[in-house]
Amino acid sequence: MNQINIISDLIKWIEKNLEQPLSIDAVAEKSGYSKWHLQRMFKKVTGQILGTYIRHRRLTHAALALRLTSKPILDIAMQYRFDSQQTFTRSFKRQFNVTPATYRRNDLWNPAGLTPPIELQKIQISLPEPTFANFPEQEFWGITYKNNCDLNTLINKNTELRKQFFNDYLAKTFNNKRTLPDKIYSFSRLVKSKDKDNQDEQELLYSIAIEEQNISENTKKIVSSGGLYLCFKYVGSPASFIDFMNHVYFSAIPRLNVQLRRAEVIEIYRNHDNVSRLGNITEINVLDCDYCIPIVSLD
Known part of the structure; x- marks a missing residue:
């Protein structure tokens, strides 16, 4: 060896x-x-x-x-x-x-100092230059999934909820013979556990939404608070999304002069033509999205 x-x-x-x-x-x-x-x-x-x-x-x-x-x-x-x-x-x-x-x-989270794990045998992800975007406060309509998780399972739980949504939402869309909207949004945030016996856990809220109220009878209004975001483009397989997020948080953001603020992370999915042609929604192999993190610029 x-x-x-x-x-x-x-x-x-x-x-x-x-x-x-x-x-x-x-x-x-x-x-x-x-x-x-x-x-x-x-x-x-x-x-x-x-x-x-x-x-x-x-x-x-x-x-x-x-x-x-x-x-x-x-x-x-x-x-x-x-x-x-x-x-x-x-x-x-x-x-x-x-x-x-x-x-x-501190209300703001300074990511400087976070150290990524060394990964010698993985192909290093090369991220495109992030863009800054100011999002307005806006109403969406969607469904919120909840799950309790500890720190070690946080990213895996986030991935499971994302997969659960796409299976549920796309199945309903195709069964009702609807056209997929141009943009699908997700909003994720963490709420600290108030249970004194489970201080290691947090509640992960993952909302999936569109700009029109036409998903299903279970749809509820979701309000995005808006503000300044740092957006990273991702085009790749669902399986590689975890590596992408790790690279964003541990490698890319600590090098930038920004701090994270307490607000929802936004994912904006586009280009669904490949999805609409699939015979089975589990065959999805490419995600095209902007991954947007709430920040305050220090420049």
């Missing part, structure tokens, strides 16, 4: 065990190499220091937990293997320039 495969497998194992003890000795034992040889190999293949990478990935997960859950800061520190809240606070401030308490409390 070559060095890239060795390190790639090790990174996957690290990602699954960020909440477990990950001393250099423990990681070296897992790899089967001496810690000195492993650290040299990791630096050669990735350009990063092994211990620093593990710490940055733990702090990135901790940052997401601070913004997306109600879990106490001390519990988050212990979850990601910091020996005290004070140690966690010092490390967190070095990476994000603010304390964990401030990071959670």
Whole structure:
């Protein structure tokens, strides 16, 4: 096995065990190499220091937990293997320039400091330049799906709800022999759990809507608050959408001089000709959409 495969497998194992003890000795034992040889190999293949990478990935997960859950800061520190809240606070401030308490409390979310996982064996996604768009407050008509999820299953749940909608909505459209609208919108947002016994969970609300009230009898009015958005174009398979979102949040946005505000994420789907020609809606293999994130520009 070559060095890239060795390190790639090790990174996957690290990602699954960020909440477990990950001393250099423990990681070296897992790899089967001496810690000195492993650290040299990791630096050669990735350009990063092994211990620093593990710490940055733990702090990135901790940052997401601070913004997306109600879990106490001390519990988050212990979850990601910091020996005290004070140690966690010092490390967190070095990476994000603010304390964990401030990071959670701020209305705006500064994505600078989030560290993406290293993916050596995946084709790197090249995103087109994002565009800024000012959306007006607007009424739509659609259906909202709800699901509770924890931080580790958040993106997968979002994907499941998106798939559920397209199956349900397109089936109804074709059964009623309707023409698909030029644009289909989705709005997703997270609501922190108010259940003290489930502070790790959040409620994911995924609404799918169009500009006319003609989906079904279950349609309800959905109001988009509008404002400034950063929009990324995506054309690709549904299966690759997760990689696309990870690249947007962990690689693209932290390099821009923007902060995220608390509002719904908007997906705008276009070009449905390929869908209308399908004999079975599960055959959809290309999504064409703008993925729009609510932001405040600091320029």
